Amino acid sequence: MADAPQAKYRKDYQPPSHTITQISLTFDLHDTQTIVTAVSQVKQVGKSHTLTLDGEGLELVSVKVDGTSWSEFKQSEGQLEISNLPAEFELTIDTKINPEDNTALEGLYKSGGAFCTQCEAEGFRRITYYLDRPDVLAVFTTKVIADKSNFPFLLSNGNRVESGDLENGRHWVEWHDPHPKPAYLFALVAGDFDVLRDKYVTRSGRNVELEIFVDKGNLDRANHAMVSLINSMKWDEERFDLEYDLDIYMIVAVDFFNMGAMENKGLNVFNSKYVLANTQTATDADYLGIEAVIGHEYFHNWTGNRVTCRDWFQLSLKEGLTVFRDQEFSSDLGSRSVNRINNVRIIRGPQFAEDASPMSHPIRPEKVIEMNNFYTLTVYEKGSEVIRMMHTLLGEDGFQKGMKLYFERHDGTAATCEDFVAAMEDASGVDLKQFRLWYSQSGTPTVSVTTSYDDAAKTYTMTVVQKTEPTLDQEEKQALHIPFNVELYTQAGDVIELQCNGEPVSNVLDVKQSSQSFVFENVSSRPIPSMLREFSAPVVLEYDYSDEELIFLMSQARNDFARWDAGQMLLAKYIKANVEKVQAGGDVSVSSEVVDAFRGVLLSETLEPAFIAEMLALPSHNEVSGWYKQVDVDAIAHVLKSIKVQLANELHDELTAVYHSLNQQEYSIEHASIGKRALRNIALSYLAFTEQGNGLVLSQYDSANNMTDTIAAMNAANSAQLECRERLMSDYSDKWTHDGLVMDKWFALQGTNPAKDALDKVKSTMSHAAFSLKNPNRTRSLVGAFFNMNPVQFHSVTGEGYQFAGEILRELNSSNPQVASRLIDPLLKFRKYDPKRQALIKAELEKLKAMDNLAKDLFEKVTKALAS
Ligand code: TRP
Numbered sequence: 001m002a003d004a005p006q007a008k009y010r011k012d013y014q015p016p017s018h019t020i021t022q023i024s025l026t027f028d029l030h031d032t033q034t035i036v037t038a039v040s041q042v043k044q045v046g047k048s049h050t051l052t053l054d055g056e057g058l059e060l061v062s063v064k065v066d067g068t069s070w071s072e073f074k075q076s077e078g079q080l081e082i083s084n085l086p087a088e089f090e091l092t093i094d095t096k097i098n099p100e101d102n103t104a105l106e107g108l109y110k111s112g113g114a115f116c117t118q119c120e121a122e123g124f125r126r127i128t129y130y131l132d133r134p135d136v137l138a139v140f141t142t143k144v145i146a147d148k149s150n151f152p153f154l155l156s157n158g159n160r161v162e163s164g165d166l167e168n169g170r171h172w173v174e175w176h177d178p179h180p181k182p183a184y185l186f187a188l189v190a191g192d193f194d195v196l197r198d199k200y201v202t203r204s205g206r207n208v209e210l211e212i213f214v215d216k217g218n219l220d221r222a223n224h225a226m227v228s229l230i231n232s233m234k235w236d237e238e239r240f241d242l243e244y245d246l247d248i249y250m251i252v253a254v255d256f257f258n259m260g261a262m263e264n265k266g267l268n269v270f271n272s273k274y275v276l277a278n279t280q281t282a283t284d285a286d287y288l289g290i291e292a293v294i295g296h297e298y299f300h301n302w303t304g305n306r307v308t309c310r311d312w313f314q315l316s317l318k319e320g321l322t323v324f325r326d327q328e329f330s331s332d333l334g335s336r337s338v339n340r341i342n343n344v345r346i347i348r349g350p351q352f353a354e355d356a357s358p359m360s361h362p363i364r365p366e367k368v369i370e371m372n373n374f375y376t377l378t379v380y381e382k383g384s385e386v387i388r389m390m391h392t393l394l395g396e397d398g399f400q401k402g403m404k405l406y407f408e409r410h411d412g413t414a415a416t417c418e419d420f421v422a423a424m425e426d427a428s429g430v431d432l433k434q435f436r437l438w439y440s441q442s443g444t445p446t447v448s449v450t451t452s453y454d455d456a457a458k459t460y461t462m463t464v465v466q467k468t469e470p471t472l473d474q475e476e477k478q479a480l481h482i483p484f485n486v487e488l489y490t491q492a493g494d495v496i497e498l499q500c501n502g503e504p505v506s507n508v509l510d511v512k513q514s515s516q517s518f519v520f521e522n523v524s525s526r527p528i529p530s531m532l533r534e535f536s537a538p539v540v541l542e543y544d545y546s547d548e549e550l551i552f553l554m555s556q557a558r559n560d561f562a563r564w565d566a567g568q569m570l571l572a573k574y575i576k577a578n579v580e581k582v583q584a585g586g587d588v589s590v591s592s593e594v595v596d597a598f599r600g601v602l603l604s605e606t607l608e609p610a611f612i613a614e615m616l617a618l619p620s621h622n623e624v625s626g627w628y629k630q631v632d633v634d635a636i637a638h639v640l641k642s643i644k645v646q647l648a649n650e651l652h653d654e655l656t657a658v659y660h661s662l663n664q665q666e667y668s669i670e671h672a673s674i675g676k677r678a679l680r681n682i683a684l685s686y687l688a689f690t691e692q693g694n695g696l697v698l699s700q701y702d703s704a705n706n707m708t709d710t711i712a713a714m715n716a717a718n719s720a721q722l723e724c725r726e727r728l729m730s731d732y733s734d735k736w737t738h739d740g741l742v743m744d745k746w747f748a749l750q751g752t753n754p755a756k757d758a759l760d761k762v763k764s765t766m767s768h769a770a771f772s773l774k775n776p777n778r779t780r781s782l783v784g785a786f787f788n789m790n791p792v793q794f795h796s797v798t799g800e801g802y803q804f805a806g807e808i809l810r811e812l813n814s815s816n817p818q819v820a821s822r823l824i825d826p827l828l829k830f831r832k833y834d835p836k837r838q839a840l841i842k843a844e845l846e847k848l849k850a851m852d853n854l855a856k857d858l859f860e861k862v863t864k865a866l867a868s
């Protein structure tokens with residue numbers, strides 16, 4: 001292979017040698033030969049008269065300084081070094097690029113018929129030579145020139161200032177963004193679209209034009225995105241006192257996109273998956289996903305754009321905070337407990353797994369080879385948990401004061417995570433010294449609790465021991481400041497007021513030492529503790545609960561999340577015990593008390609249907625795998641399925657009654673209505689494993705008037721391998737082949753097919769008319785689902801799943817390394833499997849490593865994994 005890619009370290013940060021205060025860009029758009037002219041006003045700030053610009057895959061046409069041709073430059077891999085420069089000058093650079101050949105979808109590329117850009121994190125350097133780093137903030141003016149009939153809409157950041165027609169059927173539009181910004185927030189879109197327009201008047205009276213651009217013919221699928229945008233703007237004013245700051249807000253939906261969406265100033269570019277929805281094409285989960293992502297990108301306008309990141313190691317400054325904000329938005333608009341449960345599932349499942357993998361890194365990484373590899377669950381989701389812990393420690397008022405101070409200090413600048421914590425600390429007076437370790441320490445802490453009750457003294461002692469195992473990136477671990485939320489109950493279910501040293505104390509204990517005891521006074525009898533309430537810290541809780549205590553908490557705990565969590569702990573106990581039994585040749589069984597506890601939940605008249613649905617959902621195979629050092633794929637799958645079958649049979653009558661009672665005539669996306677469908681469909685997912693399964697599923701599919709019920713039926717048919725599966729699959733494919741986004745749900749079902757011949761089917765599905773490995777959504781739906789959500793078939797000991805993964809990764813390594821790098825994740829954890837599987841996976845990793853054109857993205861992950 002060529003020279004090994006070099007890592008960058010957080011500790012090596014240096015301010016830039018020059019600033020660029022203004023840049024004026026002209027794009028002469030052509031499919032294979034686009035000319036980009038960049039005129040920058042540059043000022044030297046350091047000592048050097050040499051300016052080193054970033055640039056990749058560019059054809060340099062010319063360099064001028066103050067209008068005259070400049071020859072003192074050197075081009076090297078990824079850089080342009082211009083020397084002997086004056087202290088202040090105008091730099092003009094012409095480059096040529098080829099958008100049509102850009103399959104990596106970074107920089108300027110074509111999505112369908114439209115031109116679009118993706119610049120975060122380091123994509124702007126594929127457009128022109130520039131100081132492509134987030135701490136260089138410039139005012140952008142952008143002129144776009146293109147053929148008028150094919151590209152009637154020419155868009156960029158900020159406000160539209162001028163436009164005109166040219167010869168040869170071409171036209172131009174000029175845009176000006178008054179807010180200085182780093183290059184990663186630049187965007188350009190040119191194409192022909194349908195536009196949904198609306199207006200928003202901000203609290204202070206600013207009129208904002210809202211425009212959502214979708215492919216022609218999709219206008220009837222843009223409404224929910226618009227409603228979500230308006231709700232986001234309103235919510236940010238009400239909860240965070242933050243208003244929008246331009247006269248126009250545009251969103252463009254594109255089919256080819258590596259991630260979810262991008263917060264470019266005034267011109268968000270979205271994966272069409274997070275814009276397009278109507279009742280016939282989108283599920284309830286899709287609707288909620290759109291709301292969350294529209295919110296997320298909108299909230300970035302303040303947390304990301306107005307205050308941006310000094311360097312990419314600080315990514316969690318904007319992403320952790322913005323995820324926290326979008327989670328709060330969804331919780332304020334919908335069900336707080338259901339949102340919390342789903343966020344916690346992500347942390348406990350994939351995030352904990354990532355933190356235990358060779359890619360383990362702190363939310364603020366120390367070392368990076370390819371920045372695109374660090375848009376991770378750790379930076380985003382654990383990052384949000386870290387913000388949430390500060391919110392817990394400071395309270396809403398203290399937190400909002402901290403936000404105010406943060407904006408007072410850093411608006412219009414590029415800041416660090418430390419700046420954020422300092423603002424929170426200074427505004428609230430809460431000491432966050434030890435808390436800062438959450439930014440630099442990787443891995444998941446385990447919090448082990450033991451309790452004792454002293455009948456004579458009427459005291460209850462809780463001893464909390466925290467430990468974080470070493471991770472590949474970091475040997476030594478220190479004790480963290482863990483907000484540990486507890487509540488104590490009497491046997492009768494009453495809440496015991498917490499008292500220590502004669503004083504009432506808060507439910508949130510400050511756990512700061514590796515071992516720490518809390519003595520609660522005036523406790524009249526041995527209580528039942530509810531711990532880590534609301535998942536107050538991203539840790540693993542260990543406590544030796546009896547079944548009776550967990551069943552008690554499932555029905556008596558005073559908050560929904562604690563009840564759900566007790567149910568999960570009870571299931572976890574039985575899953576673990578049964579895995580051992582199966583490994584010893586025994587059968588799977590669940591006690592009748594446990595079955596009754598879930599029966600009670602199912603029949604509850606006080607719990608919300610949406611919440612009951614969550615209580616009845618078993619942990620995923622992936623989450624269960626995370627509990628083990630060595631994963632027994634088949635035993636876990638067998639246990640999960642057997643528990644499902646046992647619950648289905650024992651709760652058959654109740655599930656059937658609930659299923660029929662929740663039939664709704666009209667479809668609406670009101671939260672109550674979504675909740676009823678969720679419960680009805682989880683009932684169906686159980687009933688699919690009983691004798692009436694095939695009939696029920698078939699009739700639901702035939703009578704469904706919305707995509708949620710259609711997909712629930714197909715899902716049930718797929719996981720229970722019902723006779724009707726083939727009929728449903730072919731009916732759906734006949735109906736939707738023309739629509740890739742709708743077909744993604746079908747591709748995902750092929751990917752997760754539990755049948756023995758799943759891999760053959762996946763391979764043949766790759767020649768389906770709607771499939772293309774060039775489209776990241778298609779690839780993730782089919783191939784990604786097979787790698788990540790079909791553990792038994794993917795990890796088949798024949799090694800065929802791994803070989804297939806190797807083939808796909810080698811192909812994507814050339815066409816789209818960013819997508820390849822996300823798909824490789826399950827292979828990185830090869831140490832978790834038995835020696836035979838380990839050897840098979842390792843062989844595939846070695847093969848990748850030996851490639852002579854291995855992209856940085858895969859290089860970084862493969863070398864880490866092989867070093868583990
Ligand atoms: N900033 C985007 C977000 O979280 C993430 C993103 C979109 C991204 N596209 C990307 C990150 C491409 C890296 C590469 O909202």
Ligand code: ZN
Nearest residue numbers: 296300319322
């Ligand atoms: Zn984001």
